[in-house]
Amino acid sequence: VQLVESGGGLVRPGGSLRLSCAASGFTFNSYSMNWVRQAPGKGLEWLSFISSETDDKQYADSVKGRFTISRDNAKNSVYLQMNSLRAEDTAVYYCVRGGIFDYWGQGVLVSVSS
Amino acid sequence: AIQLTQSPSSLSAFVGDRVTLTCRASQGIYTALAWYQQKPGKPPKLLIFESSNLNTGVPSRFSGSGSGTDFTLTISSLQPEDFATYYCQQFNSFPRNFGRGTNIEMK
Numbered sequence: 261v262q263l264v265e266s267g268g269g270l271v272r273p274g275g276s277l278r279l280s281c282a283a284s285g286f287t288f289n290s291y292s293m294n295w296v297r298q299a300p301g302k303g304l305e306w307l308s309f310i311s312s313e314t315d316d317k318q319y320a321d322s323v324k325g326r327f328t329i330s331r332d333n334a335k336n337s338v339y340l341q342m343n344s345l346r347a348e349d350t351a352v353y354y355c356v357r358g359g360i361f362d363y364w365g366q367g368v369l370v371s372v373s374s
Numbered sequence: 375a376i377q378l379t380q381s382p383s384s385l386s387a388f389v390g391d392r393v394t395l396t397c398r399a400s401q402g403i404y405t406a407l408a409w410y411q412q413k414p415g416k417p418p419k420l421l422i423f424e425s426s427n428l429n430t431g432v433p434s435r436f437s438g439s440g441s442g443t444d445f446t447l448t449i450s451s452l453q454p455e456d457f458a459t460y461y462c463q464q465f466n467s468f469p470r471n472f473g474r475g476t477n478i479e480m481k
Contacts, residue, residue, distance in 0.1 A: 294470070303461065303472060303473075303474050303475045304410075304412075304418065304461055304463075304472040304475075305472065306463070306469055306470040306471060306472060309468065309470065318468040318469070319469075320469045321375075321469070354417055354418075359465070360408060360420065360423045360424075360465070361408060361410075361418075361420055361463070362420050362423075362429065364417035364418060364419075365417065366417060367417055
């Protein structure tokens with residue numbers, strides 16, 4: 261099982277980024293997926309969930325209305341569209357498999373700063 | 375939203391010590407709780423799911439217990455590689471909140 265995030269970087273406040281997570285080594289369309297982040301020196305924060313067939317999506321209050329999760333089962337990928345970014349969104353973002361969070365990507369850094 | 379309170383926030387221990395970490399939920403979550411270990415610069419690693427089920431490949435010195443609102447993670451004999459931060463997470467409902475973590479340091 262491998263999860264590889266990409267798309268991070270430095271962005272100005274108010275800007276947008278789209279994170280991608282490429283999955284391999286398992287039957288992607290059988291698993292729900294999640295995004296979790298960790299601000300520098302802080303704890304873990306669950307952000308979003310998407311069911312295997314995309315019919316259920318959930319968000320943390322801190323990102324609801326600004327972030328959108330999606331997936332493409334044909335491409336074995338899950339995405340996080342992040343709009344209206346704030347300084348407090350600066351963090352390492354992890355892509356995480358399934359209902360029991362058994363596999364995590366290595367993470368991608370998003371820095372929001374002017 | 376269900377809040378998880380971990381205690382202590384940090385502890386110092388010797389290699390070989392028996393260590394017990396606690397996670398308390400703000401409302402009952404049955405056994406829908408997981409524990410993770412995280413080392414600096416690395417993603418978290420799943421140790422325990424459904425309160426007491428050891429994830430594949432996790433050493434048997436780790437064990438979990440509890441139901442409802444009170445949960446524990448026990449390390450029966452602390453090893454040098456166990457010095458890390460440990461998080462609990464609830465799976466009873468969304469948002470899938472984490473506790474703030476317990477950092478285990480070497481004494």
